[in-house]
Amino acid sequence: MLRNFCRHHRQFAQVIWPFSLSQGQHVSSSPTHQQKANYGSAITERKKFYESVSISQGEGGLFEINLDKRKLKTPGGTLFTVPNEALAIAVATEWDAQKDTLKFYTMHLTTLCNTALDNPTQRTKDQMISAALKFLETDTICYRVDEPPGLVELQKNEWDPVMNWIEQRYKVVIGSSSCIMGPQIPEETKETFHQHLNSYNFWSLTGLEYVITQLKSLVLSFGLIDKHLSVEQAVLLSRLEEEYQIQHWGNVEWAHDYDMYELRARTAAGALFVHLSSESTAVKKKLLRD
Amino acid sequence: AAVTSPLRACRGILKEIRFMKGSGYRHTHVYKYVLDQFRRNQVTGAQYCRERMDALHTACTYQCLLTSTRVHLHLHELYHARGERDPEQMAGLVGLRLPTQPGGKGWET
Numbered sequence: 294m295l296r297n298f299c300r301h302h303r304q305f306a307q308v309i310w311p312f313s314l315s316q317g318q319h320v321s322s323s324p325t326h327q328q329k330a331n332y333g334s335a336i337t338e339r340k341k342f343y344e345s346v347s348i349s350q351g352e353g354g355l356f357e358i359n360l361d362k363r364k365l366k367t368p369g370g371t372l373f374t375v376p377n378e379a380l381a382i383a384v385a386t387e388w389d390a391q392k393d394t395l396k397f398y399t400m401h402l403t404t405l406c407n408t409a410l411d412n413p414t415q416r417t418k419d420q421m422i423s424a425a426l427k428f429l430e431t432d433t434i435c436y437r438v439d440e441p442p443g444l445v446e447l448q449k450n451e452w453d454p455v456m457n458w459i460e461q462r463y464k465v466v467i468g469s470s471s472c473i474m475g476p477q478i479p480e481e482t483k484e485t486f487h488q489h490l491n492s493y494n495f496w497s498l499t500g501l502e503y504v505i506t507q508l509k510s511l512v513l514s515f516g517l518i519d520k521h522l523s524v525e526q527a528v529l530l531s532r533l534e535e536e537y538q539i540q541h542w543g544n545v546e547w548a549h550d551y552d553m554y555e556l557r558a559r560t561a562a563g564a565l566f567v568h569l570s571s572e573s574t575a576v577k578k579k580l581l582r583d
Numbered sequence: 584a585a586v587t588s589p590l591r592a593c594r595g596i597l598k599e600i601r602f603m604k605g606s607g608y609r610h611t612h613v614y615k616y617v618l619d620q621f622r623r624n625q626v627t628g629a630q631y632c633r634e635r636m637d638a639l640h641t642a643c644t645y646q647c648l649l650t651s652t653r654v655h656l657h658l659h660e661l662y663h664a665r666g667e668r669d670p671e672q673m674a675g676l677v678g679l680r681l682p683t684q685p686g687g688k689g690w691e692t
Contacts, residue, residue, distance in 0.1 A: 348612065379616070383645070386613040390603045390652075399652050520640040524647040546677075547662035554655035561648035568641050 339395045346389045348381045356381035360388065369411035376496070380406070380569040401562030409499045409570075421498045422490045425505055426483050429467070430475055433510040433531060437471040444537050451530055458521055459512050463489065467512070486511075493571055500566035507531075507559045517564050524561045528553065592642040593621050599649035617642075 343360035351357045355374035358365040358381065365373040365388075375381045380402070387400045397404070434452045438444055452469070460467060465482040493501065505514045508531040516522040522530070529536060532553065539549055587595070596617050601608045608614055624638045662676070674681050 379620075382612050382616050386600075386603075386611070389611065389613075396656065399656055401648070401652070520637060523640070524644055547658065551655065551658045551662065554651045554658065557647055558651035558655050561644050561651060565641065565644050565648060568644070 341391055341393055341395055343388075346385045348378070348385050358385050358388065367407045367410045369407075369413065371410055373406065373410065375406060377569060380566070383565065383569070399558075401559055402566060405500055405503060405562060405566045408503075409496045418491070418495055418498060421502050422487055425490060425502060425511060426486055428505055429478055429483070429486070429511045432467075432512055433508075434512045435467065435469045435476045437469050438534075439471050444534060447533060447537055451533060455512060455516055455522070455530065459515055462519065462521075463515075493567075496570035497567045500563050500570060504560055504563035504567065507556060507563060517560070518567055524557060524564060528557050528560055532556070587639075587643060589621065589639055589642070592639060592646055593617065595646040596642065596649065599646060599653065602653060603649070 343363075345361060347359045348356050349359055351372075351374065355376060356378055357372065357374055367373050375384065384402050384406060387403055391400075434456060437448050437452075456467060456469065459465070463485055465485050466479055467482060468476045470476045490498065490501075501514060501518065504517065505511055508514055508517070508527060510531060513522065513527050513531055517524065517527040535549070544550065597608075597614065600611065600614055600617075604611055620638065621642070668676075671681055
């Protein structure tokens, strides 16, 4: 049944592509143009003030983004630096993709980097880990319904495999419940996850926290970060009940699709951020000696 | 579990870049980087110290990011960015038409 959902959404994606931005700019009709100007405030949209975006490697091996000749800075005023090239290129692409106005709500990776660099709420690693563990108690996957039977069946078929996977991989017990109190998470489970989360660095934890907040589930976030699920699958599982209702009552593009694509974009950005911040690659070339 | 093959993922990303940039897409950093990464990982697709298809998963994630931001922006521009529209335009947006009544509505003079 999950495959039907994927096909359903793929059909919609096919419809949107012919109208994509390759046609050029949108031409707004004159009576609404006035109103459009009022909706772009100084905080959400700014005019594009640069032509080209490039990256450069600065001191300490950190990469910086250059907009036309000026270096990019975070909202807090510090120099925008990223630890690896892949993330720098991805952020540069986000800035490069802007046309005419800068739409900050589409630049998810930049936002994540800014949060990690500035740390405006002064979070420490411990705070983030305990917040994540607290979330486990209200994890989406653990909350099952009793009726309607179609949804019960769907939850059993789709969420149980993920639950089994995480219980096996981390050797923990989580369980699910259908009462309002939620599942009882044993202390050993929390300890195991605490140790695992402690192995991530600060940047990765920022990204992970973001993903957990978006998906409303620690289990699904781990599934995504451990590359067991793809972004589309994780988002689908997170929105399982909504998808069930959409199948029943029909899809509303300007609400359902809008939310889904926004969730996908944010989750993908978070996952990519975690992956790029938590691993480093080194290529060793073997020399053939005669 | 990888959902697509490496070829599809690579093509997907490059298509997105083309949508984003238009004609000069081959000269962007990201294009060169992506192709470089795919070429490098050709031989070492499955490594023992990492999850299977590790790089492929990252590639699929990036493609999902590019596609979703583009589609989300498109939907935003289409539905939510225009302020208030009059009822006929709004109905037309979802494919409906307003009903007409012979003799006009009671309160219209």
